[in-house]
Amino acid sequence: MRLLSCHIENFGKLQNRTFTFEEGLNNILEENGWGKSTLTAFIRVMFYGFEGERKQGLSNERKRYAPWQGGSFGGSVRFEKDGKAYKVSRVFGNKEEGDEVSLIDEATGLETSDYDVANLGEELFGIDSDSFMRTAFISQNDCVYNETTENIDRKLGRLVEQTDDNAGYDSIVTRLKKAISAANSRVQKDSLHNLKRRATELEEEIKHKAVIDGSINEVRRLSGTTKEEMADLEEKREGLLARRSICIAADEKRIRRARLLELKEAVLMRQNNLLKAEAKFSGRIPERSEVDETMQDARNLAVTRGTLEAYSLTYEEEDELQRLYDTYGEYSHFEFERLLFVRDPKPYSKMGVFGIYLAVFGVIALTAGVGFFVNKTQLFGALAGVLGLLCIVAGLIIVAVKKRREKIYLEDTARIRADYETFKVLETKKKKFDEADAKAARLNVNIESFFESIGMKCPEDVSDALVHIKELLGALAVCKEELSYAKGELNTYLEKYPDDEENTLEPGCETVAELDDKIKAVELDISETHKRLLDYSRRLETLKGQRDELEEKEDELSEIKDRVEKLSERVRLYNLTKDYLTKAKNSYTERYLGPIRNGFKKYYSRLTETEGEEYNLDANTHLFVEASGLNRDTGSLSFGYQNLVGLCMRLALFEAMYGHDGPFIVMDDPFVHMDEEKIKKGRELLKLIAGDVQVIYLTCHESRAM
Structure with missing residues (x-):
């Protein structure tokens, strides 16, 4: 590739x-x-x-x-x-x-x-990203060898056996060791040690089973005797409760008679309260709705008075309004609109145009006169010049007069407009004042009529008087409601007990209090007996639970003994498996360690011109350097040599993994920490590698460039 x-x-x-x-x-x-x-x-x-x-x-x-x-x-x-x-x-x-x-x-x-x-x-x-970074990807800051990954091991063929999950030898042996350690651990709950210790504890606890059986029989006997005592006490309490019911019936009649008298007295008292509440009104008793309407009128009157104050005209405003009426007539509003409508916005525009034209004509005449005068027609030229000057002066005077008259006209228009705005404000205030005054008069009539209808003189503070009347009406309504409620209670009682009469206790009858004391003493005995029964029940349940626990522990002991036997056999098999794997691994590792060792020494000798015999690989592909008869980690070397050794090891791994058919190698300035001689050797080495594999080599300095 x-x-x-x-x-x-x-x-x-x-x-x-x-x-x-x-x-x-x-x-x-x-x-x-x-x-x-x-x-x-x-x-x-x-x-x-x-x-x-x-x-x-x-x-x-x-x-x-x-x-x-x-x-x-x-x-x-x-x-x-x-x-x-x-x-x-x-x-x-x-x-x-x-x-x-x-x-x-x-x-x-x-x-x-x-x-x-x-x-x-x-x-x-054929490898993951981490393995790629450790082999085919070499940078100046990451040349140090960090051992292989599981992916690299698989690529090298470092598998003890081909299983479905591709588990390597180290993974299997580690798991075997963990399993053996867990089986013999003192910390793990299910280890052999803890299972055997638990079996011994269970055997000791099971010995107490016979003692618990004897205790169960004794508690059952005591519980039976206590139940008989409880039955006698409950029978005694039932007799006392029956005698108490007879006494309560007599007491209830006396209590009902007292209740009847109490209800009659309550009706009389409520009737007196109602008469007193009605006597506080000197005339007709008004409806609550009438009072509410009058209170609303009083509130509206207060608001209207505020409106009167807000829209009341001052003396100066009255004088100004009268002046406007006198100036513009009774229908001043229409007169203002008429005056403003008929006024011309540019009344003297024609006069101004005439003045300009006259001045322009004067300039032309003056120019012509100068021309005639120069051409020796002096008399005609002089007359034309004088005429031109007169026209210019007259035109300017006409323009000036136009501007003066126009200014006076516009000032007069502005004054009329200002008077109109003042008139609208003052007339609006006067109308609102008149409307509020009429409304206040109507409200006063309504309020005075209300007080006359209930036989009262209209007070100065209407609001307080109305609040007082409303409070009296509220008190009167409460009295009526209380009287109605008291009569209802009395009628209900008489319907329920129409022939109720006072009765007295029969001679020799015990009081309810005496019977309650006796019942309380019996119930105390019942409570104590019940507590003893509960205690026996709890003790019996506890003993049964302990017996059940011992039976469960017998089952647990049997199960633990079986597990100990099986786990002991499993540990024996784990040890045998680990021993066999170790022997197989030691013979198998030589199949892939040889090519890696040879590759490392080949690249190391090309960079240093030494054989690198002091470097050794263990079965875990961990690289050591021999010094003073001891194998030391390469981390003890100088940083430059760590990079050099790491580069050789990565190249050896790459060659062992892929041979000459591998992918490309990316090198980001891997010689930056080497001296000039080794850089020279490194460049030669790169050329050699590039003959078999594509190499992407990056550097920032000419001395390390190819």
């Missing part, structure tokens, strides 16, 4: 850029800040999509590479696979749900299903 070209519509700082890629080595030399890392990220994203969708800040690639200048977010990549050319295009939205992606077969120009666009990178390269 190889890349053919890519077009970036908008991605990070790159906009509307197209790049064409050749077979072998493709060198891109651009200065720092140009966007080399953005270009490499674009190539990866076209195949795998964005990483870190749920993260914040720069870790979220969608936000990190959003276009700086706005516009459509995305682009396309053309590539060749198995002799066919394809183009993958992506347009990114604000979220993954808004993305648009398509894969076009360039031979037909139609979308193709040769590869699943949702997992395009994994289908083309």
Whole structure:
């Protein structure tokens, strides 16, 4: 597989850029800040999509590479696979749900299903995005070797057995160890240790079952005796309640008689209250609606008086209105409109035009006179000049007189208009005042008529008097209602008890209070007996529950013993399986570790001209460096050597995974931390690799360019 070209519509700082890629080595030399890392990220994203969708800040690639200048977010990549050319295009939205992606077969120009666009990178390269970044994608800030991923292991053939879920050896052994550890754990509830401990506890608890059976029989006996006592007490209470009912019947007759007297006294008292309330009115008792209407008239009168004050004319306003009447007549309104209508807005316009024409004629005559005078017709020229001067002077005088007369005329018109506006305001106030005065007179007549009808003289403060009358009417209505209610209660009682007479207690009859004391004492005994019964019931339920729990524990003990037996056998099988897998794995790992070791040493020797014998790989493809007889992590090396070793290891993995038929390799300035000699060796190494695989190499300095 190889890349053919890519077009970036908008991605990070790159906009509307197209790049064409050749077979072998493709060198891109651009200065720092140009966007080399953005270009490499674009190539990866076209195949795998964005990483870190749920993260914040720069870790979220969608936000990190959003276009700086706005516009459509995305682009396309053309590539060749198995002799066919394809183009993958992506347009990114604000979220993954808004993305648009398509894969076009360039031979037909139609979308193709040769590869699943949702997992395009994994289908083309056989590895996920993380594994791609650890092998075929090498940047200056990420050369350090970080061990393999499960996808890389699968690609290398590092599987202990081919299972449906593609579980690798490490995953299986880890699960076996966890299962064995869990089975022997002191923390896990269902471990062998805890199951055996629980079985011992259950055996001790089950020994108390016989003691609980004896306690159950004793509680049942005591409960039976207490139930007999409860029956005797309830029979005694029933007898006392029957005697109490007889006493209550006699007491009820006395209480009803007292109630009858109380109701009669209430009727008499309510009748007296009604007479007192009626006596407070000196004449006719008005209806509430009459009072409400009169109160409304009083409120309207107050509002009308306010209107009178608002529209009352001052002495100056009365004098001004009279002057206008005297000046313009009785029908002043119509006289104003007539005067304003008949007045000419430009009364002296003809006079002004005549003056202008006369002055113009004078100018012409004066000009002609000067001409004649110059041509030696002096007398005629002098007469024409004098005539011209006289016409000019006369024309100017006529224009001046026109302007003076017009000014006087306009001032007179303005005065008439001002008088008209004043007249309208004053006449409106006078009309509203007269209307309010008439209304106030009508309201006064209504109010005085009301007070005369109820035998009262109209007071000065009408509102207070009306409020007082309304309060008296309210009190009178309450008295009537109370009397009606009292009579109703008395009639109801007499209908219910028509022949009620006073009765006395029979001689020797106990009082209700004495019987209540005896009943209370019996009920106290019943309550105590009931508490004992409840206590026996609870104790019996508790004992039965304990017995049921012991029976359940017997079942639990039997189940635990069975589980212990099965779990012990399972642990034995786990240990045997782990031992067999370990032996198989140790012999199997040599099949893929050899090519990786050889590849690492090949690339390391080309960069350093040493064999790299001090570096070793374990079965987990972890790289160590031997120093002072000990295997040490490569993280103990200098940063430059960490990058060099990481580059060799990535190239070795790539070669072991794909051989000479792998995809392209993207290198973003991987030699930036190396010295000049190693950079020179690195360039030679790139040329060698580019003979088999397409390489996209980006750098920002001439010294590292190809």
